[in-house]
Amino acid sequence: MQEVSVEVERVARRYGRRWALAEVTFSVRAGEVMMVAGRNGAGKSTLFRVLATAIRPDRGRATIGGFDVVKEREDVRKLSAILAHQNYLYESLTARENLEVVADHLGRRRRNVLETLEQVALGSRANDAVSTFSAGMRKRLSFARILLQEPRLVLLDEPYGALDPPGFALVDDVIRDLKSRGVTILMATHQWERGAKLADTALVLEAGRTIWQGPAAEALEHEPKGETAAGSVL
Amino acid sequence: MLGAALRKELLLQWRTRGQLMAVFVFGATSLLLFSFAIGPNSEELRKFSAGFLWLGLLLSSTLTLSESFHEEMENRALEGLLLLPSDPRALYYGKAIANWLQLTLLGIGLVPVMVVLYDAGTTDVLRVLLVVVLGSAGLSAPGTLYAAMTAQVKAKQTLLPLLLFPLIVPALLASVKATSLAILGDPMGQSWSWVGLLSAFDLIYWSLCGLLYARVVEE
Numbered sequence: 001m002q003e004v005s006v007e008v009e010r011v012a013r014r015y016g017r018r019w020a021l022a023e024v025t026f027s028v029r030a031g032e033v034m035m036v037a038g039r040n041g042a043g044k045s046t047l048f049r050v051l052a053t054a055i056r057p058d059r060g061r062a063t064i065g066g067f068d069v070v071k072e073r074e075d076v077r078k079l080s081a082i083l084a085h086q087n088y089l090y091e092s093l094t095a096r097e098n099l100e101v102v103a104d105h106l107g108r109r110r111r112n113v114l115e116t117l118e119q120v121a122l123g124s125r126a127n128d129a130v131s132t133f134s135a136g137m138r139k140r141l142s143f144a145r146i147l148l149q150e151p152r153l154v155l156l157d158e159p160y161g162a163l164d165p166p167g168f169a170l171v172d173d174v175i176r177d178l179k180s181r182g183v184t185i186l187m188a189t190h191q192w193e194r195g196a197k198l199a200d201t202a203l204v205l206e207a208g209r210t211i212w213q214g215p216a217a218e219a220l221e222h223e224p225k226g227e228t229a230a231g232s233v234l
Numbered sequence: 235m236l237g238a239a240l241r242k243e244l245l246l247q248w249r250t251r252g253q254l255m256a257v258f259v260f261g262a263t264s265l266l267l268f269s270f271a272i273g274p275n276s277e278e279l280r281k282f283s284a285g286f287l288w289l290g291l292l293l294s295s296t297l298t299l300s301e302s303f304h305e306e307m308e309n310r311a312l313e314g315l316l317l318l319p320s321d322p323r324a325l326y327y328g329k330a331i332a333n334w335l336q337l338t339l340l341g342i343g344l345v346p347v348m349v350v351l352y353d354a355g356t357t358d359v360l361r362v363l364l365v366v367v368l369g370s371a372g373l374s375a376p377g378t379l380y381a382a383m384t385a386q387v388k389a390k391q392t393l394l395p396l397l398l399f400p401l402i403v404p405a406l407l408a409s410v411k412a413t414s415l416a417i418l419g420d421p422m423g424q425s426w427s428w429v430g431l432l433s434a435f436d437l438i439y440w441s442l443c444g445l446l447y448a449r450v451v452e453e
Contacts, residue, residue, distance in 0.1 A: 052317055055453050077319035088314025090242075090305050092249040101245075104238035105320045149318065 003030035004065035004152040011060035020046040022208035035195040036188040038205035044188035052082040081151035087142045096126040120144045135162035156187040239328025261294035283352035284414035299377040303385035326447035330378040337370035358416040365412045372405030375439035408432035
């Protein structure tokens with residue numbers, strides 16, 4: 001299995017006149033789990049969408065496993081998977097059909113689909129339409145989607161959002177399992193304590209800038225205080 | 235990859251099949267209203283029947299084409315497929331073929347309505363069906379591209395026809411002429427020239443739109 005590291009160098013991205021990311025620089029070693037923390041509007045989701053190649057950076061350069069996220073987009077996409085705020089699910093299709101669509105597009109066999117649904121405790125709801133699912137169940141199904149992709153880099157944007165306590169434990173188990181298989185993980189979360197226990201390193205963002213980077217165990221001491229972050233002006 | 239994309243599209247269409255019936259009723263109602271504009275003159279009704287059939291199908295097509303991207307945008311499902319990664323061309327042709335099938339069905343459904351309302355019976359049914367198939371292809375290829383372009387804007391129901399209608403004028407004209415000749419008679423044998431022209435435009439639309447789709451859906 002290919003080991004995938006992440007290099008981010010002075011990456012900036014703006015929406016209109018507001019810079020959501022203002023020259024962020026960091027690196028993640030292959031097989032490492034990094035917690036990306038920060039308040040709402042700090043730039044975590046934008047950073048993840050840049051790394052997943054969903055959007056392009058306006059400045060700077062980022063590579064995943066040596067592949068540039070702008071110039072070698074297809075190669076990056078083959079290595080990575082993202083759990084985004086938008087769950088990428090088709091509402092009128094069932095859980096099983098949603099995963100079959102993914103398996104078909106990846107050219108994989110469909111027989112792993114039910115097994116993957118069991119893994120996220122959705123086996124009994126396999127034939128129910130996603131439109132009947134709660135937010136937590138959609139999150140579980142999005143996790144199943146990622147597992148089916150078998151990526152080498154996983155970008156988890158708010159993995160604990162909308163989940164119940166058994167869901168929290170499930171996410172922890174999935175992250176530990178992926179880590180044991182050498183998968184590199186970036187996890188954006190507001191669950192600082194829980195994230196710090198799972199992560200090796202942490203990156204704290206504030207208004208689109210890095211305010212601290214270091215061992216995950218020390219991240220709690222660097223939690224920003226005050227009101228919501230609101231981007232930067234470069 | 236194209237097979238996977240087409241399977242997904244057909245599955246989505248099957249789940250929302252009730253909507254096709256609603257669009258058919260809309261198309262049939264349009265034909266009825268157009269017939270009121272002509273009045274009870276059966277000769278005139280017959281003369282304009284082909285034009286009104288294609289206007290009805292064109293208006294109905296903007297509803298189905300726009301709706302075909304509703305689920306893709308709802309949870310950014312299309313972005314999810316692109317990030318797998320999936321070939322944008324396969325995604326385009328999957329959707330365009332599914333839209334083509336849907337418009338062809340709609341067109342085939344509207345032909346008997348036209349025959350009844352406009353007294354436009356013909357013995358050349360096969361030629362009319364061929365024109366419906368080719369004309370629907372001419373609507374669905376650029377229609378799918380423009381529906382993707384307008385899917386994320388607020389005024390998509392207005393913007394889609396504004397962009398689409400000027401582009402498909404040649405295909406629409408050829409479809410109307412070929413259908414009209416099949417209904418009213420074709421003593422000069424012009425019908426096949428219009429069918430040839432329509433096929434040529436279909437070829438251009440299907441080739442160009444497939445190439446442009448990636449630029450439309452990727453940032």
